[in-house]
Amino acid sequence: MSQDSTNAIDVRQAVKRYGDFTALKTISLSIHDNEFFTLLGPSGCGKTTLLRMIGGFEDVTEGEIFLYGQEIESLPPNKRPVNTVFQNYALFPHMNVLDNVSFGLEMLGKSKPEARQRAGEILELVQLSDFAARKPAQLSGGQQQRVALARALAPQPKVLLLDEPLSALDLKLRKAMQLELKHLQRETGITFIFVTHDQDEALTMSDRIAVMSAGELQQLGDARDIYEKPANRFVADFIGETNLIDVTIKSQDGQRALCEFPNGLTLTCDARAGLEDGQTGHMSIRPERMKLHAAQVNPENFTGRVVENVYAGTHVQSILHLKDDMKLTVRTQNSDLGNSMVFEPGTEVFVDVERGAARLMAH
Amino acid sequence: MAGGTAQDNGTQGDTYKEVRDWLLAPAWVTLIVLVLLPVLLMLVYSFLTKEFRGGVIWEFSFAAYEQFFCDRGLFGDEPCAIEWTYINIFWRSIWQAGLATILSLLIGFPTAYFIATRPAHVRPLWVFLITIPYWVNLLIRTVSMRFMLREEGPINNALMWSGLIDNPLQMINTNFAVQIGLFYSYLPFMVLPIYAAVERYNFTLSEAASDLYASKWTTLRRIVLPAVRPGVIAGCILVFVPSLGAFLAPDLLGGAKNFMIGSLIEEQFKGNAGNWPFGAAASMILLTLVLVILTLYARQQARPDKGAR
Numbered sequence: 001m002s003q004d005s006t007n008a009i010d011v012r013q014a015v016k017r018y019g020d021f022t023a024l025k026t027i028s029l030s031i032h033d034n035e036f037f038t039l040l041g042p043s044g045c046g047k048t049t050l051l052r053m054i055g056g057f058e059d060v061t062e063g064e065i066f067l068y069g070q071e072i073e074s075l076p077p078n079k080r081p082v083n084t085v086f087q088n089y090a091l092f093p094h095m096n097v098l099d100n101v102s103f104g105l106e107m108l109g110k111s112k113p114e115a116r117q118r119a120g121e122i123l124e125l126v127q128l129s130d131f132a133a134r135k136p137a138q139l140s141g142g143q144q145q146r147v148a149l150a151r152a153l154a155p156q157p158k159v160l161l162l163d164e165p166l167s168a169l170d171l172k173l174r175k176a177m178q179l180e181l182k183h184l185q186r187e188t189g190i191t192f193i194f195v196t197h198d199q200d201e202a203l204t205m206s207d208r209i210a211v212m213s214a215g216e217l218q219q220l221g222d223a224r225d226i227y228e229k230p231a232n233r234f235v236a237d238f239i240g241e242t243n244l245i246d247v248t249i250k251s252q253d254g255q256r257a258l259c260e261f262p263n264g265l266t267l268t269c270d271a272r273a274g275l276e277d278g279q280t281g282h283m284s285i286r287p288e289r290m291k292l293h294a295a296q297v298n299p300e301n302f303t304g305r306v307v308e309n310v311y312a313g314t315h316v317q318s319i320l321h322l323k324d325d326m327k328l329t330v331r332t333q334n335s336d337l338g339n340s341m342v343f344e345p346g347t348e349v350f351v352d353v354e355r356g357a358a359r360l361m362a363h
Numbered sequence: 364m365a366g367g368t369a370q371d372n373g374t375q376g377d378t379y380k381e382v383r384d385w386l387l388a389p390a391w392v393t394l395i396v397l398v399l400l401p402v403l404l405m406l407v408y409s410f411l412t413k414e415f416r417g418g419v420i421w422e423f424s425f426a427a428y429e430q431f432f433c434d435r436g437l438f439g440d441e442p443c444a445i446e447w448t449y450i451n452i453f454w455r456s457i458w459q460a461g462l463a464t465i466l467s468l469l470i471g472f473p474t475a476y477f478i479a480t481r482p483a484h485v486r487p488l489w490v491f492l493i494t495i496p497y498w499v500n501l502l503i504r505t506v507s508m509r510f511m512l513r514e515e516g517p518i519n520n521a522l523m524w525s526g527l528i529d530n531p532l533q534m535i536n537t538n539f540a541v542q543i544g545l546f547y548s549y550l551p552f553m554v555l556p557i558y559a560a561v562e563r564y565n566f567t568l569s570e571a572a573s574d575l576y577a578s579k580w581t582t583l584r585r586i587v588l589p590a591v592r593p594g595v596i597a598g599c600i601l602v603f604v605p606s607l608g609a610f611l612a613p614d615l616l617g618g619a620k621n622f623m624i625g626s627l628i629e630e631q632f633k634g635n636a637g638n639w640p641f642g643a644a645a646s647m648i649l650l651t652l653v654l655v656i657l658t659l660y661a662r663q664q665a666r667p668d669k670g671a672r
């Protein structure tokens with residue numbers, strides 16, 4: 001096999017079917033060594049299924065999975081140098097924290113004292129040394145989460161799989177754990193494959209993100225790529241907030257395309273391969289990439305009427321009606337400068353779209 | 364007990380308490396009429412004097428217990444030496460019941476595990492299949508087991524026909540037959556509680572163990588068994604206790620030399636030859652034994668460090 005053995009994981013044309021239901025439709029992707037990789041997508045899109053195939057808990061209907069160049073399809077979970085942090089932690093309820101963490105090391109043939117000592121070190125790393133003698137039921141959710149993490153890290157796997165490990169935690173703890181996880185990944189140098197349906201989490205933590213939907217890979221790239229250059233309507237809509245507009249291509253000069261909104265307004269943006277004149281596509285404009293002005297600042301500005309301002313702490317969200325009541329959301333930073341660009345409901349304003357902010361997509 | 368420990372303050376609490384006591388009434392009546400009264404009756408009978416054609420004379424006496432524990436020689440005039448006859452029967456019964464429990468566990472656990480790991484919609488069917496034979500009366504089942512194990516029975520015939528043996532095996536009237544009989548009598552009492560425990564078991568724990576490099580066998584031993592232990596123990600108690608007092612299987616399958624406590628007690632109350640106070644005393648001793656075993660077990664369970672490992 002001429003696999004690139006520097007990749008931690010190579011998924012080659014993997015398909016997963018349950019009976020006649022196809023959970024994964026021909027997925028191919030590579031996960032680099034030492035990478036914080038995230039599988040992101042809505043509920044039911046197949047993230048857990050893919051993760052379980054890598055862990056060895058589901059067999060692969062078609063295709064192959066390689067771990068550092070080695071085909072692993074035939075290996076049972078206990079023979080794969082891969083560990084998992086389960087969504088509900090799956091801590092062994094009858095063992096205390098230390099025994100939970102040393103379990104994997106013992107199974108790898110380490111002597112009990114050695115395994116315990118190493119487990120103690122890992123517990124220190126996740127700041128749980130004081131809880132070593134407790135049973136899982138005597139821990140808070142966040143502490144259980146850290147035990148699960150320590151247990152999976154202790155045998156020093158080549159790849160760590162994490163299935164929505166933070167979803168049961170409250171917001172503040174989740175934010176703290178996001179940073180902690182990121183640091184742990186840097187410190188240990190272990191490849192993390194992290195599953196989440198929370199796009200904020202994905203954007204803040206990941207080196208690269210695979211966006212999935214309905215069993216298909218929609219886009220693979222780093223956070224900035226995914227946010228600023230969504231490959232299709234689904235990704236634009238799923239990641240962050242955006243204004244999605246169906247547009248018709250009026251004309252293009254190779255670089256720029258002139259797009260017409262359903263209400264007749266027009267806007268130029270970067271052209272996209274695969275879209276001819278007269279065809280329809282989708283346009284995504286992020287709310288924070290537009291500004292409101294009392295007077296026109298650019299010939300392409302369009303006018304609209306402020307309907308509502310929603311105060312959201314860091315920013316103010318303004319809902320506008322353009323021509324024919326077309327809705328548009330504009331976000332203004334809550335700062336002295338920003339607040340000077342928020343207008344009372346009912347005011348007629350000019351909307352200025354930053355150059356490069358309008359993203360045209362074929363699908 | 365019925366008084367409860369809740370903070371019954373004010374009239375509202377009193378009404379609540381009253382209603383609760385009334386609701387508990389059926390349970391108390393059942394407990395008293397069906398459990399306490401019969402046991403008390405036996406206790407009283409065990410201290411009465413025997414009537415020769417069965418029944419009792421209302422006269423206080425230790426005779427029944429003396430007969431059980433004391434050997435006073437042929438003419439009953441020597442000082443009390445330990446009477447081994449009945450203690451031996453008890454000992455053999457405990458041994459038999461223990462073996463039957465182990466046999467049931469060895470077969471019952473895999474069966475229960477198998478059923479609990481089938482898809483949810485076929486599990487009730489499997490449970491149903493397991494319980495079907497038990498719709499037939501125990502006596503009839505035991506008699507048919509006798510028929511199966513006979514010298515000219517189907518098992519021997521099949522073995523002879525296949526050429527594995529030349530002469531029929533002596534299975535009936537052996538310890539083996541008693542074991543088979545007890546096992547067959549009480550198997551569902553082992554399977555059902557274990558099934559209930561395994562069904563509630565979170566199989567993600569097995570996946571986690573496997574993920575942490577544990578083999579299937581280690582996973583079963585270190586993770587599954589501790590989690591389903593209450594079911595296993597309930598199953599063992601439910602098989603051990605009735606096996607200890609069983610009389611149909613030892614009578615019909617074991618023959619005279621595989622006599623068990625159940626048969627001993629049964630004989631005392633049957634026909635004219637019986638000795639009611641002695642039967643009652645043997646029952647009380649059996650009951651005490653079972654209670655001691657269960658209490659010891661409960662004590663051990665209650666130890667706070669238990670299961671920490």
Ligand SMILES: Nc1ncnc2c1ncn2[C@@H]1O[C@H](COP(=O)(O)OP(=O)(O)OP(=O)(O)O)[C@@H](O)[C@H]1O
Pocket residue numbers: 018021023041042043044045046047048049050197
């Ligand atoms: N054992 C199974 N049998 C049949 N279908 C299954 C099975 N496991 C998963 N599926 C289906 O496969 C699809 C993908 O499931 P998966 O658990 O991978 O989703 P997910 O992306 O992890 O979702 P979530 O965010 O809700 O966890 C779902 O439609 C699910 O119903």
Ligand SMILES: [Mg+2]
Pocket residue numbers: 047048049163
């Ligand atoms: Mg999932």
